[in-house]
Amino acid sequence: MSVHTLPHPRHGVRTGRSAVMPNGVFGMLIFVVAEVMLFAGFVSAFTIMRRSALVWPPPGQPRLPVEETAFNTAILVASGVAMLLAGRAFRRHAPSASRPLVAAIGLGATFVVLQGREWWMLIGGGLTLTSSALGAFFYLIVGLHGLHVIAALGFLVYAWRRLARGFLPPGVMGAAEVLWLFVVAVWPFLYWRIYL
């Protein structure tokens, strides 16, 4: 029996019923559904506000760095691919998932650092939370996504540490995979609606 098939002590008394998916994955899916609706609500509000504006983008505000963020988007998508590979490797032979998992963490951390640099430049250019509707929505939506990325990175690091110790339950790995793929998948949509 490989390390990730060890029964968890909290499973308790077992019956003959089979679960469709680990509880952790199902719980994370419910969370992701709620988060998708949260982002959809913000993006809808932003779209209506943007279409209602007489002049867009607001005058006197710095332009959003479209090219740099496109590169950053590619980094995050690459991180998602690395996570998919990690999940596949985990299902085949758990210890082999370590390398792609580290790659996903590294690429995700790079995305956060580049986003921080972008924010630093935008704030320096005069785009703040109170400078315009663009600034308010930009920092709200992109900031919310950034918080999700940071939290998901923490979860990935936790999963990697458990994997390194030799015991990573499939539910934890599956939940980390679902959360990371969500933050990766939602970003190109946000980029399209906010930056372009």
Add this chain to the structure above:
Amino acid sequence: MIGRALGAAVSIWVAPGAAAACVVCSPGQSDPAQSGLLFGTLLLSALPIVMIGGIGWFVVRRIRRIDRESAAIGTSEDPEDSLAGASGGAALAPQRIEP
């Protein structure tokens, strides 16, 4: 019943302005703000259906797969170990749960 529903759908489609059904589909369709509203309405309406439908589809597919594998394996073996092996790994393999 179907005829009435079809009639209502056609009349709303043909004369939305007269019906003044909603701010999105009746007045000023060329207004950019209206297209923004339409985008928001479509997004927020379609997403829950797509997501819940997607999860439902996945669950049904998974249950069918478990049933197929259980039938193939038989009831004498330990289903958890057998299913884990048959699905190519144990990471997301079906697990026994507490009642």
